[in-house]
Amino acid sequence: GSCPGKVSIRIADSDIDFHAEPGDPLLRAALRSGIGMAYDCNSGGCGSCQIELVEGEIEDIWPEAPGIGARARKRGRLLACQCRPLSDCVVEARVEDRFRPVVLPQRRSVRLVGFRPITHDLAEFTFASEDGKADFQPGQYAMLAIPGVEGERAYSMANLANAEGQWSFVIKRMAGGAASNRLFDEREALEGLELDGPYGTAYLREETPRDIILVAGGSGLSPILSIAAGIARSEKLAGKRVMVFYGGREAKDLCAARQLDRLFPDGHRFEVIEATSEGEEGAWEAGASRVQYKGFIHEVLAAYLKENALDFGGFGYYFCGPPPMTNALLRMLQLEFNVPEDQLFFDSFL
Ligand code: FES
Known part of the structure; x- marks a missing residue:
C-alpha cells in the first residue's frame, strides 16, 4: 500500500516482538520499544545493525550505505538503521542487554535557543524541545533532521539531562557539509527542526573500579x-x-x-x-x-x-x-x- 499503518515485527527464534510506526527505521522502532537490538552509529556506517529478513516486506532507505558489503547484501542482509518495514515482518537480528536503551528514544520538535562560537570551526548550538524533555546519559547522541537537508545527522550532546528540555551540541562546520553550513549560516531562519534521541551506548558508566x-x-x-x-x-x-x-x-x-x-x-x-x-x-x-x-x-x-x-x-x-x-x-x-x-x-x- 502507499501508506502503511503500524506494523508488527518479530525477531526470529525469540519471543520478542514490537511495533513500528509508519516510516520509522526498523532499528529505531526496536529501540523505542526498549529492545536492545545491536547497533552503534545509527547512520549506515558501522555495520553493527545487520539483520536478515525472514518474512515480510522491507524498504531499503540507503542501498549504498557503507556499513554493509555487496556480498552480505546479496545474501539478503540489511542494515536495521537503514530500512523501513512495509508490512508485518520476521527478522533475524542480534539482541543484547548492553544495547537496551536506558532512556527510550523519542522524536520531538525543537527550536534553536542558543548559539555560542567556540573556535574558528566549532560552535555550540542549543535546541529546546516543545515538550520540555531532555533526558539522556552523558555521552549519548541524537539525530537531527534539518528541513532542506537530506537525511539526518548524529550529534552528541554536550550538556546533561535537564528539566528545561535543552539539548546542546558542539558542532563543527564541515567544508561542503550541507547540514553544518545550514546550521551555521541560516540558524536564525531555521524552522521545523526535529530531534530524535537519545541513542548510543558510549555513555558514562558510574560503576567502575577504574x-x-x-x-x-x-x-x-x-x-x-x-x-x-x-x-x-x-x-x-x-x-x-x-x-x-x-x-x-x-x-x-x-x-x-x-x-x-x-x-x-x-x-x-x-x-x-x-x-x-x-x-x-x-x-x-x-x-x-x-x-x-x-x-x-x-x-x-x-x-x-x-x-x-x-x-x-x-x-x-x-x-x-x-x-x-x-x-x-x-x-x-x-x-x-x-x-x-x-x-x-x-x-x-x-
Ligand atoms: Fe551503524 Fe546501522 S548502526 S550501520
Whole structure:
C-alpha cells in the first residue's frame, strides 16, 4: 500500500516482538520499544545493525550505505538503521542487554535557543524541545533532521539531562557539509527542526573500579564535555583520577582546556593535555597549568602514560573524534596495550 499503518515485527527464534510506526527505521522502532537490538552509529556506517529478513516486506532507505558489503547484501542482509518495514515482518537480528536503551528514544520538535562560537570551526548550538524533555546519559547522541537537508545527522550532546528540555551540541562546520553550513549560516531562519534521541551506548558508566581517560578531537569535544560534567557530579566517581586528552591540527583548534574552565568556574580536578599534530611547537600560548604536546593525540596519550608509569589497562576510555583519530587510538589500545573491549567506549558515526 502507499501508506502503511503500524506494523508488527518479530525477531526470529525469540519471543520478542514490537511495533513500528509508519516510516520509522526498523532499528529505531526496536529501540523505542526498549529492545536492545545491536547497533552503534545509527547512520549506515558501522555495520553493527545487520539483520536478515525472514518474512515480510522491507524498504531499503540507503542501498549504498557503507556499513554493509555487496556480498552480505546479496545474501539478503540489511542494515536495521537503514530500512523501513512495509508490512508485518520476521527478522533475524542480534539482541543484547548492553544495547537496551536506558532512556527510550523519542522524536520531538525543537527550536534553536542558543548559539555560542567556540573556535574558528566549532560552535555550540542549543535546541529546546516543545515538550520540555531532555533526558539522556552523558555521552549519548541524537539525530537531527534539518528541513532542506537530506537525511539526518548524529550529534552528541554536550550538556546533561535537564528539566528545561535543552539539548546542546558542539558542532563543527564541515567544508561542503550541507547540514553544518545550514546550521551555521541560516540558524536564525531555521524552522521545523526535529530531534530524535537519545541513542548510543558510549555513555558514562558510574560503576567502575577504574580511573578514567577522555579523548577527543574536533567536535568530539561535545560528548567529552557532557561526560566530564557527569563525572564531576557523580559521588561514585569522586575518587577517580580523570585525564582529558584533546587533539587538534593547529593551535587554533585547541579548546578543551578553555571549555572545561568555562564549564567549571570554581575549578576542576581533571588533568587536561592538549596537543597539535601540525604547526610549530611552542608557537601557541601555554596555559600555566596545562601540559601541551606536539603529535597525534594517541601518541601523546601513550607517551604521557609511560612518562607517568601508568598501566594502560587501569583505565576506562571514552573517545570521540574524526575516524582517523578514533581508529588509531582503538588499534593502539587494543593491539599494543591489550586494553579489554569492555573498557573502551566510543561512537563511530563521525
Ligand atoms: Fe546501522 Fe551503524 S550501520 S548502526
